[in-house]
Amino acid sequence: MSDAALSRAPVRLPAVPGVAVALAGLALLFAVATPGFLSAGNLSNIMVQSVILLLLALPMTLIIMTEGLDLSMGAVLTLASLVLALTVVSTGSLMLGLAGAVGVGLAFGLINGWLVAGLSIPPFVATLGTMGAAQGLALIVSDGQSVVGIPRFVRQAYSGDVLGIPNPVLIGAGFYALFHVLLYHTRFGTYICALGGNRDALTLAGVKWKRLLVSVYMLGGAMAGIAALLMTARMNSGHPTAAIGMEFDAIAAVALGGTSFEKGNGWIFGTLMGVLTVGVLRNGLNLMAVPSSVQVACIGALVIFALFLDGMRSHKS
Known part of the structure; x- marks a missing residue:
């Protein structure tokens, strides 16, 4: 290979992941369009607010790598948050509340895994059904009302810090x-x-892959239960619709990060970048007072754009 060719190779645009282009482009756009976007306080706010989504997107990456999907994750997070809030308010024990939240997540993960691996129901259909079940249970246990009176020690999980680094x-x-x-x-x-x-x-x-598949869905449910602690602490309450739709953001972040929906190809660091991209987009649109319904449409368009860039890269490589 000639020296000229060697000098050109490291800077080929097709080698840049679509999520990196999207993240850099959005950061530049909002830095110009919204005063204060690049302030230390706002950047810290983006990182803190992105953690709940990260806790969902990490297991979603593994689920998608198995050629699966979990549409119930947002509804399970909502139900787990309500269980945690009700338990803590009635008992004063954070450990009991967290155990209840994780237990709810594990139960739904077990059901999802059994439906997909045991009964061979397509993941989209199976988790769509459990999503509806979780939403219904959330309304039942809360009677459609927010659970308030959350103790201060729960709120500290989200608002506290260690050596200046936020807990989330x-x-x-x-x-x-x-x-x-x-x-x-x-x-x-x-x-x-x-x-x-x-x-x-x-x-x-000789690997019992059906049991393995069930464990992946259970891991996703457990992470939703853990995320319920931060969700409850952030909102200072449990709300029956708090996390509805977060599964869309999680799937979008994983797709943005380059994880393939087939052949088991996944990229954990890409998922992290995808989460930050969604966080930057939502934060910038909030600063611009864009309605939440439009934000969802923008996230969908962003996913299509990033996948288009990655598709072009794969075609040229």
Whole structure:
């Protein structure tokens, strides 16, 4: 290869992931359009507000890598938040409340996994059904009303900090590191890739892949239960529609990050970038007073744009 060719190779635009282009472009757009967007306070606010979405997007990455989908995650998060709020208000115990929230998530994850792996129901259909069930239960347990009177020690989980670093950022960083190790440095992660890429190989190797698939959905449910703590602390209440629709943002972040819906190809760091991209977009649109309904449409358009860039890159490579 000539020196000229070598000098050109590192800067080819097709080599830049679509999510990186989208994130940089949005940051530049909102920096110009909205005064104060690049302030330290606002950037910190974006990171803190993105953590709940990150806790959903990390397990969603693994689920999508298995050629699956979990449409119930937002509704399960809502129900788990209500269970946590009701438990803490009635008992004064954060541990009991968190255990109840995680228990709700695990139960729905087990049901989702059983429907998909055990009954071979398509993930879209199975989790659409459990989404409706979770939404209905959320309305029943709350009687359609917000649960208020959340103790201060719960609110500290979201508003507190350690050495100046907000608690949510520390929690998000910890779980990101955990999922990175889980996917790239454990046998479990290897099996996850095979679930979406070559299930026959797992069967021949004697791996009970149906149990593995159930565990992936249960992991997603457990993470929704953990995210319920931050959701409740952030809102200072439990609300029957608090997280409805967050599964869309989680799927969008994973898709933006480059995780494929087939063949078990996933990228945890890409998911993190996708979460930040969605966070930047929502924050910038909020500063511009754009209605939430328009924000959802903008996120959809952003996903299409990023996937278009990645498709062009793959076509040229």
